[in-house]
Amino acid sequence: MENSFRTPAQWYDGQNAIRHEGEALWDGSGTLSLRGFSSELTLPFADLQFGEHRGGELVYRRTSEPDFRLILPEDLPPGLAAKLPEKKVYGGWIDKVGLGKATAAFAAVSVAAVALFLTAPDWLGPRVPQSWERNLGDAMVGDFGNRLCSTPEGDAALAKLLDAVDPDEQQVRAGVANIGMVNAVALPGGQVLLFDGLVQDAETPEELAGVLGHEVGHVRERHVMTALLRQFGLSILLSGANSGVGDTVFGLASMGYSRDAEREADEFARERLEESNVSPLGAARFFERIGGDSEAEENSLVGWVASHPAPRERAQAFRKAAEGKTFAPVLTAQEFEALKSMCEDDPDVEEFDFFF
Amino acid sequence: MHYEDMQADSAFGFDGNWKDFARIAVPNLLLTIVTLGIYRFWATTRERQYLWSHTRFVDERLEWTGTGKELFIGFVLVLLLFAIPVFGIQFVSQALVMRGYEAAGVALGLLPLFAIFYLTGLARFRALRYRLSRTRWRGIRGGSNNQGLGYGISYMWKTFVGYLALGLLIPWSMTSLWNERWSKMSFGPYEFNAHADSGNIFARFLLFYLSPIIFVVGGVIAAATGALAGYGLGGEDGAGIGALASFFILAIFFYFGLGVIAVAFYAKFYREAVGSTHWEDLHFSFEASTMDWIKLLIGDVLIVMFTLGLGFIFLSYRHWKFMIENLEANGDILLDDLTQSTTKTAKHGEGLLDAFDIGAF
Numbered sequence: 001m002e003n004s005f006r007t008p009a010q011w012y013d014g015q016n017a018i019r020h021e022g023e024a025l026w027d028g029s030g031t032l033s034l035r036g037f038s039s040e041l042t043l044p045f046a047d048l049q050f051g052e053h054r055g056g057e058l059v060y061r062r063t064s065e066p067d068f069r070l071i072l073p074e075d076l077p078p079g080l081a082a083k084l085p086e087k088k089v090y091g092g093w094i095d096k097v098g099l100g101k102a103t104a105a106f107a108a109v110s111v112a113a114v115a116l117f118l119t120a121p122d123w124l125g126p127r128v129p130q131s132w133e134r135n136l137g138d139a140m141v142g143d144f145g146n147r148l149c150s151t152p153e154g155d156a157a158l159a160k161l162l163d164a165v166d167p168d169e170q171q172v173r174a175g176v177a178n179i180g181m182v183n184a185v186a187l188p189g190g191q192v193l194l195f196d197g198l199v200q201d202a203e204t205p206e207e208l209a210g211v212l213g214h215e216v217g218h219v220r221e222r223h224v225m226t227a228l229l230r231q232f233g234l235s236i237l238l239s240g241a242n243s244g245v246g247d248t249v250f251g252l253a254s255m256g257y258s259r260d261a262e263r264e265a266d267e268f269a270r271e272r273l274e275e276s277n278v279s280p281l282g283a284a285r286f287f288e289r290i291g292g293d294s295e296a297e298e299n300s301l302v303g304w305v306a307s308h309p310a311p312r313e314r315a316q317a318f319r320k321a322a323e324g325k326t327f328a329p330v331l332t333a334q335e336f337e338a339l340k341s342m343c344e345d346d347p348d349v350e351e352f353d354f355f356f
Numbered sequence: 357m358h359y360e361d362m363q364a365d366s367a368f369g370f371d372g373n374w375k376d377f378a379r380i381a382v383p384n385l386l387l388t389i390v391t392l393g394i395y396r397f398w399a400t401t402r403e404r405q406y407l408w409s410h411t412r413f414v415d416e417r418l419e420w421t422g423t424g425k426e427l428f429i430g431f432v433l434v435l436l437l438f439a440i441p442v443f444g445i446q447f448v449s450q451a452l453v454m455r456g457y458e459a460a461g462v463a464l465g466l467l468p469l470f471a472i473f474y475l476t477g478l479a480r481f482r483a484l485r486y487r488l489s490r491t492r493w494r495g496i497r498g499g500s501n502n503q504g505l506g507y508g509i510s511y512m513w514k515t516f517v518g519y520l521a522l523g524l525l526i527p528w529s530m531t532s533l534w535n536e537r538w539s540k541m542s543f544g545p546y547e548f549n550a551h552a553d554s555g556n557i558f559a560r561f562l563l564f565y566l567s568p569i570i571f572v573v574g575g576v577i578a579a580a581t582g583a584l585a586g587y588g589l590g591g592e593d594g595a596g597i598g599a600l601a602s603f604f605i606l607a608i609f610f611y612f613g614l615g616v617i618a619v620a621f622y623a624k625f626y627r628e629a630v631g632s633t634h635w636e637d638l639h640f641s642f643e644a645s646t647m648d649w650i651k652l653l654i655g656d657v658l659i660v661m662f663t664l665g666l667g668f669i670f671l672s673y674r675h676w677k678f679m680i681e682n683l684e685a686n687g688d689i690l691l692d693d694l695t696q697s698t699t700k701t702a703k704h705g706e707g708l709l710d711a712f713d714i715g716a717f
Contacts, residue, residue: 012495017694054409054417067495067696099383106390140451
C-alpha cells in the first residue's frame with residue numbers, strides 16, 4: 001500500500017462561494033494538505049466527516065467548520081481511503097449491521113410493539129385502579145344532572161333492583177335515562193344506565209334485573225376500562241379520523257365488548273340473581289323476545305343485539321339456571337309500576353337531545 | 357473577480373435517473389414499512405440528498421444537509437405541542453357538552469380548527485425556510501431570520517379575504533402570500549424578493565371561475581337537447597335515456613374539463629410567481645406550460661396505476677425533475693460577494709408541514 005500520493009481536489013471554505021481547485025497531498029501523516037492557487041490548507045483527518053457520494057465524487061465536511069466542503073474523486077488510493085471517514089448509506093447503525101439484519105430487527109421490534117399495543121387493553125384494563133376509572137368517567141360524562149329520571153318511589157325501586165344484582169359495599173351508580181331506545185349501557189366510571197325504552201319494554205321486573213345485572217357485570221369485570229383503552233388505542237391509530245364533537249361518549253359507551261366479555265357479564269348476572277333468589281327467567285324471556293321473533297329486526301334492538309352473542313343461546317343459559325328452583329319476586333307490582341312511570345312522573349327531567 | 361456567466365445553456369440541470377433513485381426509494385420503502393413509518397424521516401432525507409446532489413445550478417451541484425433526526429424531532433415537537441393538546445381539548449369539549457354547556461363545548465371544539473388554519477400558513481413558511489437553510493450551493497446556504505409567526509396571521513386573513521368576495525380575490529391572496537413568503541427568505545447574503553401580480557393571472561382565474569357556470573347552463577341545454585333527441589327516437593323512454601346519457605357525458609366533462617382548467621390556472625400562477633421572483637441580480641423563470649403539467653399529472657396517475665400503487669415512490673423524483681427542468685435563471689452572480697448566510701437556523705425540521713401534509717413550494 002502506498003503511503004503518500006497526490007490527487008486532484010476542490011474545496012469551498014464555507015465563508016464564501018469561491019471554488020478553490022488544486023491538489024490534496026498526503027505524506028503518510030495524520031493530516032491532509034490542500035494546495036491550490038487561491039488557497040492552501042492543512043486538515044487533520046480527524047476533523048473530516050463524510051458528507052455524501054455524488055456522481056463520481058466524494059464530499060467531505062469539517063467538524064470545526066460545518067460549511068467547509070472538500071470534493072475528491074471517488075477512485076481514491078486505498079491508503080487514503082482507509083484514512084478518510086467511512087461512507088454512510090442508510091445512516092446510523094443500519095450501515096454497521098447491514099440492511100438485511102436491520103430490516104429483520106426492525107420488523108421483530110415492530111411486530112412486538114404492535115402485539116403489545118393490540119393486547120394492552122386486555123391486560124392493562126383490569127389493572128387500572130377502580131378509583132382512576134371513576135375519576136376518568138366523571139371527567140368524561142359527569143353525573144348527567146337532570147337527564148336521569150327520578151321520583152322517590154322509582155328511585156327506591158331501582159335501588160332495590162340494584163341491591164339484588166350488585167351486593168358490593170360500593171355499588172355502581174344506576175339510573176334510568178330519558179331515552180326511548182330499548183338499550184342499556186355501562187359507562188366509564190361505574191355508571192349503568194337503563195334507557196326508558198327498555199324499562200317500558202320489560203314485562204316483568206326480573207327482566208330489568210337481568211339486564212341491570214349484565215351491565216353491572218361489565219363494570220365489575222372491568223370490561224368498560226378494557227373497551228375504553230381499546231377505543232383510545234384505535235383513536236390513536238386513526239389519529240384524528242373521528243375528531244367531531246358529535247362522536248360523544250355514547251360512541252365510547254356503545255363500543256363493542258368481545259363475545260367473551262358478554263358471556264362473562266351474563267355469568268355475573270346469573271350468579272348475582274341466584275344469590276339474591278331472583279328468577280333468571282326474566283332475562284331469558286327478554287333475550288327470547290329480542291332475538292326469538294320477528295320483532296328482533298326492529299332497529300332499536302339491533303344495536304343491543306349486534307355485538308352480543310346469539311340471544312337464543314343466552315336465553316337458554318338463563319333458562320337452565322332456573323331449572324328446579326323457585327324464586328321470590330324482586331319487586332312488588334307497585335314498585336315495578338313506579339319504575340315504569342318514573343320518566344313520565346318526573347316533572348323536570350330533561351331530554352337527552354344531543355345524542356341523536 | 358469571479359463572475360458566473362448566466363448566459364450558458366440553462367442555469368439549472370438535473371442528471372439523476374430513476375434506476376439510481378429506485379436504489380434509494382425501494383430500501384426506503386422497506387425500512388419505512390418495518391419501522392411502522394418511523395424511518396420515513398430518514399427516507400425523506402436520503403431522497404433529498406439524491407435529488408439535490410443531482411441538481412446542478414450553473415457549475416456546481418446542490419447539497420442537502422438536513423438530517424432524518426431533525427425531521428423526527430420536528431414531528432415529535434408537533435405531537436407534543438399540538439396533537440396532544442388538541443386531544444385534551446376534544447376531551448374537555450366533549451365533557452362540557454355532556455354537562456349541558458353545549459355552546460362552550462362546541463366553541464372549544466372549534467379552537468383546534470382555528471389553530472390548524474393558522475399553523476398551516478406557519479408550516480408553509482417554516483418548511484420553505486427549513487429547506488433553504490439545509491440547501492448548500494458552493495458551501496453557501498439560505499434561510500430566514502423571520503420565524504413566520506406574522507406570516508401565519510397573513511395567511512389567515514388573506515385566505516379569508518380571498519374567499520370573501522365570492523372567491524374573486526383568490527388570485528390576489530395566492531400571489532400576495534407568495535410574495536410575502538419569498539421576500540422574507542434569503543440565500544447567502546442576499547434576500548429574495550417577489551412581485552407577482554395577480555392582475556396577470558386574473559383572466560385565467562376567471563376562466564376557471566366561470567366555467568362551472570357555463571358548464572351547468574350549457575349542460576342543462578345539452579341535456580334538454582339530448583332528452584328531446586331521445587324523445588324523437590324512442591318516446592318517453594327514449595327521453596329518459598337521452599337525458600341520462602347527456603348528464604353522464606356532462607359529468608365526465610365536468611370533472612375532466614374543470615380539472616384541466618384548474619391546471620391551466622395553476623400553470624399560469626406558477627409562471628407568474630416564479631417569473632417575478634428575484635435574488636439580487638438574478639431573476640428566475642418557470643417554463644412549464646399547461647400541457648407540461650397535464651403530462652406530468654397523467655404520467656403520475658399511469659405510473660401509480662400500472663405498478664399497483666408501488667410507483668408512488670417515484671413521484672417525488674418526477675416532481676423534482678419537473679421543477680428543475682422547467683426552472684430557469686438569468687443574470688449575474690458575483691461569487692466574491694456571495695458570502696455565507698448569517699440567518700439563524702432551526703434545529704428541528706418541517707414537522708408542522710409534515711403533520712399537515714402540504715408541499716413547501
